[in-house]
Amino acid sequence: MGGYTAPMPTIRMVGFDADDTLWHSETYFQAAHAEFERIVGRYVDLADAGVHERLLATERENIRLFGYGAKGMTLSMIETAIALSGERISAADLHRIVALGKSILQHPVELLPGVREAVAAVAATHRVVLITKGDLFHQERKVAASGLSDLFQRIEIVSEKDEASYARLLREFEVEAGGFAMVGNSLKSDIAPVLALGGWGIHVPYPLVWALERAEVDPAHPRFASVEHASAVPAVLARWEEGVAA
Amino acid sequence: MGGYTAPMPTIRMVGFDADDTLWHSETYFQAAHAEFERIVGRYVDLADAGVHERLLATERENIRLFGYGAKGMTLSMIETAIALSGERISAADLHRIVALGKSILQHPVELLPGVREAVAAVAATHRVVLITKGDLFHQERKVAASGLSDLFQRIEIVSEKDEASYARLLREFEVEAGGFAMVGNSLKSDIAPVLALGGWGIHVPYPLVWALERAEVDPAHPRFASVEHASAVPAVLARWEEGVAA
Numbered sequence: 001m002g003g004y005t006a007p008m009p010t011i012r013m014v015g016f017d018a019d020d021t022l023w024h025s026e027t028y029f030q031a032a033h034a035e036f037e038r039i040v041g042r043y044v045d046l047a048d049a050g051v052h053e054r055l056l057a058t059e060r061e062n063i064r065l066f067g068y069g070a071k072g073m074t075l076s077m078i079e080t081a082i083a084l085s086g087e088r089i090s091a092a093d094l095h096r097i098v099a100l101g102k103s104i105l106q107h108p109v110e111l112l113p114g115v116r117e118a119v120a121a122v123a124a125t126h127r128v129v130l131i132t133k134g135d136l137f138h139q140e141r142k143v144a145a146s147g148l149s150d151l152f153q154r155i156e157i158v159s160e161k162d163e164a165s166y167a168r169l170l171r172e173f174e175v176e177a178g179g180f181a182m183v184g185n186s187l188k189s190d191i192a193p194v195l196a197l198g199g200w201g202i203h204v205p206y207p208l209v210w211a212l213e214r215a216e217v218d219p220a221h222p223r224f225a226s227v228e229h230a231s232a233v234p235a236v237l238a239r240w241e242e243g244v245a246a
Numbered sequence: 247m248g249g250y251t252a253p254m255p256t257i258r259m260v261g262f263d264a265d266d267t268l269w270h271s272e273t274y275f276q277a278a279h280a281e282f283e284r285i286v287g288r289y290v291d292l293a294d295a296g297v298h299e300r301l302l303a304t305e306r307e308n309i310r311l312f313g314y315g316a317k318g319m320t321l322s323m324i325e326t327a328i329a330l331s332g333e334r335i336s337a338a339d340l341h342r343i344v345a346l347g348k349s350i351l352q353h354p355v356e357l358l359p360g361v362r363e364a365v366a367a368v369a370a371t372h373r374v375v376l377i378t379k380g381d382l383f384h385q386e387r388k389v390a391a392s393g394l395s396d397l398f399q400r401i402e403i404v405s406e407k408d409e410a411s412y413a414r415l416l417r418e419f420e421v422e423a424g425g426f427a428m429v430g431n432s433l434k435s436d437i438a439p440v441l442a443l444g445g446w447g448i449h450v451p452y453p454l455v456w457a458l459e460r461a462e463v464d465p466a467h468p469r470f471a472s473v474e475h476a477s478a479v480p481a482v483l484a485r486w487e488e489g490v491a492a
Binding site for chain 2: 065066067068071072074075078079081082085087088089090091092094095098101102105106135136137138140157158159
């Protein structure tokens with residue numbers, strides 16, 4: 001009788017990034033970087049040496065071989081320390097750098113505010129999956145320690161979060177890009193490739209961003225939103241779904 | 247009319263291990279271990295130091311934190327060399343150890359004899375998947391370099407190949423254990439857990455076995471076969487399927 005029938009929600013699946021979206025991570029990496037500078041500072045003048053830039057250049061180079069994660073970062077720190085010190089760094093100090101890497105692999109998993117409630121609320125109305133990149137073993141440990149695994153239909157740990165990876169995952173999930181929203185702190189890894197495929201992106205910034213994760217996204221993009229905390233994610237999805245249905 | 251109708255083949259899916267089943271791998275690891283001993287031999291008496299055992303003990307301890315793969319092995323080699331040398335090892339020699347790890351991550355992917363034909367023959371009649379453990383990024387690189395990716399329906403890189411991992415994969419594949427056969431060189435990772443779940447195992451031994459991969463399987467197990475080369479795999483499957491159908 002001309003009555004309005006609500007269509008199925010357009011967004012069928014919601015992906016959540018893990019590090020710095022569900023729990024703290026970059027904080028630990030940056031603390032390790034600071035301690036790395038203190039160790040290298042015994043051999044070089046930190047004001048002149050550009051330690052941070054050298055480490056970043058080594059990491060950028062090595063990622064093609066190591067991929068992401070704490071073990072590769074540790075090996076890059078070792079290489080950088082040896083090079084910057086002109087091979088003068090002691091075995092004891094290099095062992096301290098190995099210990100820095102091990103401490104990252106053991107850091108406690110502390111959920112960001114409102115995360116559990118937000119994922120649970122989204123999971124009540126959508127299929128939810130966790131999509132993270134980095135070291136397989138370390139990511140699995142953190143997912144297990146987070147206590148969140150039961151909320152996710154699938155846990156996907158990938159080597160790179162680019163358009164090709166998301167396209168493959170969406171094929172496996174049997175979801176069209178237009179029916180998929182990704183929630184994460186990285187514009188480069190969580191938002192830009194999903195928007196490019198035709199999906200939706202909800203940016204939840206984290207105060208610290210690794211230099212290799214920086215990117216820009218047009219804030220006026222019609223399928224993009226930025227929120228302060230994960231707790232705002234269900235409302236954004238609802239608003240989009242009403243908008244699309246209207 | 248009492249006519250015999252062949253049932254569907256009982257084995258619906260066949261999994262292939264990758265390292266030392268599809269291509270050479272342990273050869274490179276053992277060459278790196280030998281070079282590691284030569285480097286450490288500059289600081290300790292190799293006859294007394296038990297270098298190999300010390301490295302293995304460090305690896306066994308660190309696997310709980312690092313998981314499998316060349317990056318973790320490299321960090322374990324660095325720790326072992328520092329400990330065995332009483333922190334006397336030079337930065338230059340530690341850099342040589344990092345380079346050993348990098349060389350493993352770049353080794354060429356050389357297929358074992360008959361592998362491509364065997365996988366293609368099995369793929370003509372079964373769903374085939376690749377199931378490997380270790381470093382996500384390195385394994386993906388090797389799969390891509392092997393030229394075999396198109397033969398596999400799915401590439402699964404897992405952190406551990408135990409009963410729990412196989413049970414989870416079989417749920418995802420929607421295959422009963424009795425309809426799944428695994429082909430691989432490791433009795434511990436490829437055969438024993440699959441037999442324990444009720445699946446089938448085809449062992450294709452590789453001449454070298456890493457000490458942490460050793461295990462025993464009853465050679466008379468009714469769902470177990472051992473063959474010299476991958477080329478014998480299709481015939482084993484056919485024999486089993488006839489046997490089961492009879």
